[in-house]
Structure formats: C-alpha cells, structure tokens
Amino acid sequence: MLEIINVSKKYKTETALDNINLSIDSSTSIAVIGESGSGKTTLCKLILDIEKPSEGKIIKNIPKINIVFQDYRSSVNPLFKVKQIIKEPFWLEKKFFNEIKLNKFLEELNLLPNILDKFPHELSGGQLQRVCILRAILAKPSFLILDEALNALDIFTKNKVITFLKRLKKEENLNYFLITHDLQVASSLCDEIKILKKGKIIESLKINSLKKAQNSYTKELINSVIFIKEKNEK
Numbered sequence: 069m070l071e072i073i074n075v076s077k078k079y080k081t082e083t084a085l086d087n088i089n090l091s092i093d094s095s096t097s098i099a100v101i102g103e104s105g106s107g108k109t110t111l112c113k114l115i116l117d118i119e120k121p122s123e124g125k126i127i128k129n130i131p132k133i134n135i136v137f138q139d140y141r142s143s144v145n146p147l148f149k150v151k152q153i154i155k156e157p158f159w160l161e162k163k164f165f166n167e168i169k170l171n172k173f174l175e176e177l178n179l180l181p182n183i184l185d186k187f188p189h190e191l192s193g194g195q196l197q198r199v200c201i202l203r204a205i206l207a208k209p210s211f212l213i214l215d216e217a218l219n220a221l222d223i224f225t226k227n228k229v230i231t232f233l234k235r236l237k238k239e240e241n242l243n244y245f246l247i248t249h250d251l252q253v254a255s256s257l258c259d260e261i262k263i264l265k266k267g268k269i270i271e272s273l274k275i276n277s278l279k280k281a282q283n284s285y286t287k288e289l290i291n292s293v294i295f296i297k298e299k300n301e302k
C-alpha cells in the first residue's frame with residue numbers, strides 16, 4: 069500500500085531524512101517515534117507530496133489519505149464557525165453530509181454539540197484538535213496520518229480519543245500512520261513502531277515485542293512508558 073524506498077531528504081545542507089525504507093500494507097498501522105528534529109514531519113510531507121525526496125522514491129496505492137497536522141490552529145479557517153469548518157469539504161465536493169454520524173462522533177470525542185456554533189478562537193487547544201480529527205475522519209480516509217494530533221489532550225480525553233480511533237480501526241478498517249513522542253499512544257493504536265533518530269530508522273519493533281528492543285534510546289523510551297503504566301495501574 070505504501071512503499072518508501074531508499075528515501076533521503078536534504079534541506080540545503082541539512083539532511084532531515086537519511087535512506088529511509090518503509091513498507092506498510094493495508095492492514096497495518098505504524099507509529100514513528102523520535103525526538104524533536106528527527107525528521108518525523110518531513111516524512112509526512114514526503115508521503116503527502118508536500119515535499120519531494122532528494123533521493124529515492126515513494127510508491128502509494130492508497131484510495132484516500134488524510135492528515136491531522138500538529139499545528140491545528142493554522143489548519144482551520146479562523147473566520148469559519150466549527151460547523152462550517154467540518155462541512156466545508158462536503159460543500160466543495162458536493163457530497164451528502166451525515167448529521168447522525170456527526171453527532172455520534174462528537175459524543176465519542178467528548179465534545180458538546182454547542183461547539184458547532186463557536187469560532188476556533190473560542191475553543192481550547194484540545195477541543196480544536198478533536199475538531200480537526202473529526203473533520204479528517206468524516207472524509208472517510210482509508211489511511212490517516214496523525215502528526216502529534218493528540219498532544220494537546222489531557223489523559224482522560226486522550227483515552228476517549230484512543231478508544232474512538234481503535235473502534236474505527238476495527239470496524240471501518242481505518243489504518244494510522246502516527247507521528248508521536250508518546251509511546252503510550254503508539255502502543256494503543258499501532259501494530260509496529262519505528263524509532264527515528266537524526267533522520268534514520270534506528271529500530272523497528274512489533275508492538276507485542278517492545279521488550280526486545282536493542283537500542284539504548286528505544287529501551288529508555290519503553291522503560292519510561294512501562295513505568296507510567298505500572299504507576300497508573302496501582
């Protein structure tokens with residue numbers, strides 16, 4: 069479904085991605101984890117054709133791909149109310165808008181219907197982030213890129229959103245390409261994780277074998293999540 073073959077990306081003198089190879093089939097969700105500046109957003113931009121690789125190629129066979137950007141404030145029109153933001157893609161494509169589905173999704177995302185009449189500046193960061201997720205999902209993508217798309221959410225809301233996304237994965241075969249610093253979110257939604265460091269994939273792991281990590285950076289990440297989980301379970 070998605071093949072990234074020997075892909076490198078240079079911005080002038082800086083190498084953001086260095087010989088990346090990735091293959092994702094239509095039934096797999098993957099997470100790319102890495103510290104700030106490791107090249108995660110660049111990888112999303114290449115997948116979406118916003119940027120071109122300096123070397124290598126990307127083969128995509130995905131009917132519909134959508135993205136929720138980490139910079140959610142600048143991805144909405146500030147002059148539109150939330151209901152206009154959500155419905156605009158349907159007007160543009162002259163498609164039927166399913167109000168029943170909208171109300172169900174609002175509830176699952178822990179959003180009150182009265183937000184539909186608000187402007188983006190009247191919403192909290194976490195509310196607007198969920199509006200962006202809602203808008204992306206209503207478009208019925210088969211593959212959704214979430215670039216740090218849960219980072220403005222508190223733990224309770226984050227868990228609700230994860231439950232919602234898991235339901236869509238199971239019931240509507242929606243697969244995710246998750247960009248995150250948060251291994252806990254990655255392990256809840258994805259089948260595999262790739263650890264990116266300084267533009268290179270330094271380790272790939274199946275989600276049920278995280279403890280087999282070899283790389284010291286990966287081990288540190290995993291141990292910190294296991295520690296948080298154990299603390300929460302007490």
Ligand SMILES: Nc1ncnc2c1ncn2[C@@H]1O[C@H](COP(=O)(O)OP(=O)(O)OP(=O)(O)O)[C@@H](O)[C@H]1O
Nearest residue numbers: 079082083084102103104105106107108109110111
């Ligand atoms: N348009 C650009 N022009 C020049 N350099 C860029 C550009 N975009 C990204 N870079 C550089 O490429 C490297 C990777 O950036 P990228 O945004 O992909 O990292 P990231 O892993 O998404 O970081 P973060 O987690 O902080 O969002 C960084 O060193 C960054 O400075």
